[in-house]
Amino acid sequence: MTTAVSVRGLRKEYPGHVAVSGLDLDIRRGEVFALLGPNGAGKTTTVEILEGHRDRTAGEVSVLGEDPGRAGRAWRARLGIVLQTATDAAELSVAETVRHFAKYYPNPRDPEEVIEKVGLTEKAGTRVKSLSGGQRRRVDVALGIVGRPELLFLDEPTTGFDPEARRRFWALIAGLAGEGTTILLTTHYLDEVEALADRVAVLAHGRVVAEDTPRDLGGRAGAEATVRWVDHRGEHVERTAYPTKLVTELSAGGGELGELTVTRPSLEDIYLDLIGDTE
Numbered sequence: 001m002t003t004a005v006s007v008r009g010l011r012k013e014y015p016g017h018v019a020v021s022g023l024d025l026d027i028r029r030g031e032v033f034a035l036l037g038p039n040g041a042g043k044t045t046t047v048e049i050l051e052g053h054r055d056r057t058a059g060e061v062s063v064l065g066e067d068p069g070r071a072g073r074a075w076r077a078r079l080g081i082v083l084q085t086a087t088d089a090a091e092l093s094v095a096e097t098v099r100h101f102a103k104y105y106p107n108p109r110d111p112e113e114v115i116e117k118v119g120l121t122e123k124a125g126t127r128v129k130s131l132s133g134g135q136r137r138r139v140d141v142a143l144g145i146v147g148r149p150e151l152l153f154l155d156e157p158t159t160g161f162d163p164e165a166r167r168r169f170w171a172l173i174a175g176l177a178g179e180g181t182t183i184l185l186t187t188h189y190l191d192e193v194e195a196l197a198d199r200v201a202v203l204a205h206g207r208v209v210a211e212d213t214p215r216d217l218g219g220r221a222g223a224e225a226t227v228r229w230v231d232h233r234g235e236h237v238e239r240t241a242y243p244t245k246l247v248t249e250l251s252a253g254g255g256e257l258g259e260l261t262v263t264r265p266s267l268e269d270i271y272l273d274l275i276g277d278t279e
């Protein structure tokens with residue numbers, strides 16, 4: 001089977017509010033798929049339905065071949081979940097916590113190896129309670145992957161991470177993806193999407209408004225480039241589909257083009273455009 005997640009016409013109504021309204025989604029096995037969208041777009045609700053933690057009002061949902069509303073423990077053991085809310089800080093140490101969770105799974109990863117992967121080896125003997133916020137988040141990630149999940153849900157996983165921890169986390173996720181783990185990532189960090197995701201869907205008002213690779217989202221790859229440079233007459237800005245041609249022409253005289261830059265819309269520009277269109 002090549003499909004990890006398939007969603008058709010998903011709808012979720014809370015009293016007096018429609019959180020998800022006719023959402024379709026397909027995530028392939030082995031893919032890193034990102035869900036983007038403004039606060040309240042319906043990302044967490046959707047993810048919770050896929051995890052089997054929330055019922056739905058209507059629609060078809062299949063996750064690893066089963067309906068999350070009806071699937072049992074064996075199915076659940078194939079998932080890894082890192083929720084938005086951090087683990088309740090216990091009296092247990094990092095190593096004790098990870099070892100304890102490992103016991104719930106039929107084929108867990110080696111707890112020491114997991115602790116090393118999330119960069120907490122030096123804190124293995126420390127109580128989770130005494131860790132910093134970002135370090136506790138890394139414990140959450142460790143607990144999400146210790147069961148060797150086929151499908152890993154990461155809901156805003158790097159909130160509170162310092163830049164080095166984020167880079168380390170990205171490498172960890174790329175490694176898991178390389179081993180074939182399917183990953184559904186919810187995040188507000190566009191650089192994270194760009195670094196990690198094979199495909200991205202943008203949600204607004206409970207539905208998918210765009211879906212593509214980060215490179216191509218919203219026609220980004222084909223968008224015109226902006227060329228800027230400075231000469232004795234001041235700053236120049238030109239938009240063109242053929243920046244190489246323009247730069248070649250401009251530099252034909254052999255002179256240096258001061259402060260030359262060629263840029264295309266960033267993922268953030270495209271994202272804000274897509275979201276702006278839905279307001």
Ligand SMILES: Nc1ncnc2c1ncn2[C@@H]1O[C@H](COP(=O)(O)OP(=O)(O)OP(=O)(O)O)[C@@H](O)[C@H]1O
Nearest residue numbers: 014015017019037038039040041042043044045046
């Ligand atoms: N238990 C609930 N009861 C009523 N309304 C809810 C409930 N949970 C979420 N909602 C509403 O449903 C909408 C979607 O919420 P959801 O948490 O799925 O958004 P989100 O995209 O994950 O947002 P964020 O980026 O802030 O995490 C919001 O308007 C929210 O207020």
